[in-house]
Amino acid sequence: MRALVLDRPGPVGTDPLVLRTVPDPVPRAGELLLRVAACAVCRTDLQIATGDLAARRLPIVPGHQAVGVVESVGSDVAGWQAGDRAGVTWLAGYDGTCRFCRLGRENLCPSATFTGWDRDGGFAERMTVRADVAVRLPGGLDALEAAPLLCGGVIGYRALRLSGIQPGGRLGLYGFGASALQAIQVARHWGCEVHVASRSRADLVRAEAFGAASVGPYDEAPPAPLDAAITFAPVGSVVIAALRALDRGGTVVVNAIHLDGIPAFDYEKLWWERVIRSVANVTRSDALEYLELASAIPIRTEVEAFPLADGNAALGRLDRGEIAGAAVLLMDR
Numbered sequence: 001m002r003a004l005v006l007d008r009p010g011p012v013g014t015d016p017l018v019l020r021t022v023p024d025p026v027p028r029a030g031e032l033l034l035r036v037a038a039c040a041v042c043r044t045d046l047q048i049a050t051g052d053l054a055a056r057r058l059p060i061v062p063g064h065q066a067v068g069v070v071e072s073v074g075s076d077v078a079g080w081q082a083g084d085r086a087g088v089t090w091l092a093g094y095d096g097t098c099r100f101c102r103l104g105r106e107n108l109c110p111s112a113t114f115t116g117w118d119r120d121g122g123f124a125e126r127m128t129v130r131a132d133v134a135v136r137l138p139g140g141l142d143a144l145e146a147a148p149l150l151c152g153g154v155i156g157y158r159a160l161r162l163s164g165i166q167p168g169g170r171l172g173l174y175g176f177g178a179s180a181l182q183a184i185q186v187a188r189h190w191g192c193e194v195h196v197a198s199r200s201r202a203d204l205v206r207a208e209a210f211g212a213a214s215v216g217p218y219d220e221a222p223p224a225p226l227d228a229a230i231t232f233a234p235v236g237s238v239v240i241a242a243l244r245a246l247d248r249g250g251t252v253v254v255n256a257i258h259l260d261g262i263p264a265f266d267y268e269k270l271w272w273e274r275v276i277r278s279v280a281n282v283t284r285s286d287a288l289e290y291l292e293l294a295s296a297i298p299i300r301t302e303v304e305a306f307p308l309a310d311g312n313a314a315l316g317r318l319d320r321g322e323i324a325g326a327a328v329l330l331m332d333r
């Protein structure tokens, strides 16, 4: 099969991904073999390819938003058979025995492994996935539509849930990339009033087109205090801007793996039971719930499709901020 392999991380301009013919993977006990149809490209893939996120295993095939068809199943797999459609997310595995896993919080498992970082991912014609993390796809979604839902979409949905936002509530979205673009559609579906902050004029125009009630730069207060806010920008000062916009009892959810440090702020901004919390990874039930919801709403994603061989070009366009919605690699091209 053909696969985009990362032997050694390097700058985007040096084409760190190498298209290579490699042996088909073989599913082990508890695993599925998928024929991949599409795999969306996430900022985390870019960080792994460039080395901003230190490699855990090399060589590795990146990609953790894959959609495919089950070609065969390993031993000890129940409930899946050849021909089923399956989606793959960032969470590749967990121990199932720790106190987090036992409470359905496998996203916090200390032994968790990740797709395209600890094990080969979806930038390939075939991949294996543990059957207990693979997600079934609702019928209404085709591969190209479903792939971008599987990382930014699912984590945006988890962030919405952790924010405690209620139908009709007032929500702030700070930063408006691929994940926020899906979150606003869910929030509008729930009847929320949404304020969007970004330093990009184009993002604010897009936010208005997606039904934002108000838009503005990060440091501009929304017209009324927010019940909850989600920050997508990896910038600590944006977290404080969101905190400042909160009403009493409100929550800021920080949707970023890395942050450049949170500036000191007056305690009175946190007083009245305001909360700052992070969101880390996703669970399988987040993915299942979100796919059902996304199919029902339905969530619209702007997609730019690339053949597998153009993976480096897709990374480059993502790096330069040239992808409006999501970049998706298609394996049959």
Ligand SMILES: [Zn+2]
Binding pocket: 042, 043, 044, 045, 064, 090, 151, 152
């Ligand atoms: Zn991702």
Ligand SMILES: [Zn+2]
Binding pocket: 094, 095, 096, 097, 098, 099, 100, 101, 102, 106, 108, 109, 110, 111
């Ligand atoms: Zn665990």
